[in-house]
Amino acid sequence: MVVIGREGADEASHLDTGERRKPRGREGANGPAGRLGYYRARDGSRGAAVDFDLDCPHAGLVVGKRGSGKTYTLGVLAEGLLAADGIAPVVVDPMGAFAPLADADVPATVVDPRVCADALGPRQWCTVLGLDPERAAGALVWRAASERATLDGMGEWIAAAPAADATRRAAENLLSLAASWDVFDPDGLSVSDLCGGDLTVVDVAGLDTRPAGAVLSAVATALYDARVGGETARLPWLLVDEAHAFTDGVAARPLRRLLTRGRQPGVSVVLATQRPSSLPSTAISQADVLIAHRLTSAADVDALRAARPTYLDGDFASRLPTDTGEALVVDDATESVHRVTVRERETTHGGGSPRASDRPSATTRTDGGI
Numbered sequence: 001m002v003v004i005g006r007e008g009a010d011e012a013s014h015l016d017t018g019e020r021r022k023p024r025g026r027e028g029a030n031g032p033a034g035r036l037g038y039y040r041a042r043d044g045s046r047g048a049a050v051d052f053d054l055d056c057p058h059a060g061l062v063v064g065k066r067g068s069g070k071t072y073t074l075g076v077l078a079e080g081l082l083a084a085d086g087i088a089p090v091v092v093d094p095m096g097a098f099a100p101l102a103d104a105d106v107p108a109t110v111v112d113p114r115v116c117a118d119a120l121g122p123r124q125w126c127t128v129l130g131l132d133p134e135r136a137a138g139a140l141v142w143r144a145a146s147e148r149a150t151l152d153g154m155g156e157w158i159a160a161a162p163a164a165d166a167t168r169r170a171a172e173n174l175l176s177l178a179a180s181w182d183v184f185d186p187d188g189l190s191v192s193d194l195c196g197g198d199l200t201v202v203d204v205a206g207l208d209t210r211p212a213g214a215v216l217s218a219v220a221t222a223l224y225d226a227r228v229g230g231e232t233a234r235l236p237w238l239l240v241d242e243a244h245a246f247t248d249g250v251a252a253r254p255l256r257r258l259l260t261r262g263r264q265p266g267v268s269v270v271l272a273t274q275r276p277s278s279l280p281s282t283a284i285s286q287a288d289v290l291i292a293h294r295l296t297s298a299a300d301v302d303a304l305r306a307a308r309p310t311y312l313d314g315d316f317a318s319r320l321p322t323d324t325g326e327a328l329v330v331d332d333a334t335e336s337v338h339r340v341t342v343r344e345r346e347t348t349h350g351g352g353s354p355r356a357s358d359r360p361s362a363t364t365r366t367d368g369g370i
């Protein structure tokens with residue numbers, strides 16, 4: 001995935017395309033590429049440019065402990081994606097870190113997390129509501145999701161279904177819970193919303209894990225199906241921050257499908273997580289590029305090493321970077337490991353940690369409060 005750029009290669013510049021400026025894309029030796037950063041020499045000095053390939057589909061993993069630069073690196077990847085032609089970049093943003101892009105001078109749109117109820121299959125409806133499809137209430141919800149496309153329609157179908165009162169009440173209560181999440185909408189996100197070419201930021205900040213997972217599941221499925229069904233000529237890239245929150249819920253299967261089978265239809269996925277040990281090992285083994293920031297937990301290092309024994313030898317832990325923004329990039333395409341300093345963002349990063357000293361102090365208040 002990594003492409004070595006020229007020493008001192010030009011920074012991407014902007015093309016004036018009217019209202020919002022699309023940054024000029026970068027061409028690597030084999031097609032479009034995005035600037036990731038620069039080689040870092042052992043003495044810490046900056047070496048040649050390192051680009052990432054955007055021409056072919058990829059499965060990527062960005063790992064690192066809290067504050068090590070994962071979200072920042074996702075932002076760097078997103079900037080490269082929105083500058084490239086022929087790509088449909090989508091970020092699922094659980095921390096609101098990409099919200100500032102709405103006001104940036106780039107073609108990015110922050111959208112509400114609303115999806116159609118039938119974007120989840122019957123099995124996923126049972127999963128997201130915590131129901132066993134083998135039991136009565138689960139079977140009822142399964143049938144309702146098979147028969148109706150909207151949440152209201154599912155409720156009406158259940159109300160009229162021949163079922164025991166207790167079973168019906170249990171199913172209706174869970175559908176009411178799903179309605180309270182406010183993420184299911186017949187006019188929810190469509191393929192044209194997601195694959196228009198702008199960077200689409202699906203803002204799931206503030207949602208609980210289950211509704212956020214339902215939205216991610218619907219988005220991942222829509223991108224995959226859109227390519228399989230020939231609904232878009234663009235190659236989708238799905239970037240998921242805080243991915244460990246989603247890998248054992250309703251989004252687990254669609255994410256696994258992108259990791260294992262996304263390449264053929266041309267859908268790329270990049271997962272960022274501070275806890276690689278909580279990812280299924282397929283998520284690590286299927287990734288063709290690993291960007292590892294600072295990691296100190298032995299369990300996390302071991303999880304990476306166990307799933308990638310070919311490149312990550314016993315020396316792996318000692319080669320991991322210690323400074324924010326530095327990374328070890330493991331590239332399957334070239335079967336190589338690179339020490340990289342991730343470049344600075346061109347757009348505002350929204351994921352920084354707040355500091356106590358950022359808060360207005362009592363002495364600076366002017367509203368009479370204390």
Ligand SMILES: Nc1ncnc2c1ncn2[C@@H]1O[C@H](COP(=O)(O)OP(=O)(O)OP(=O)(O)O)[C@@H](O)[C@H]1O
Binds near residue numbers: 070072351
């Ligand atoms: N490549 C970089 N260049 C410059 N500053 C960086 C870089 N990477 C990270 N930083 C700085 O480090 C801070 C923390 O980075 P970031 O928010 O990406 O961490 P994180 O690993 O996503 O943390 P968390 O797990 O808590 O979400 C950023 O706000 C930014 O100021």
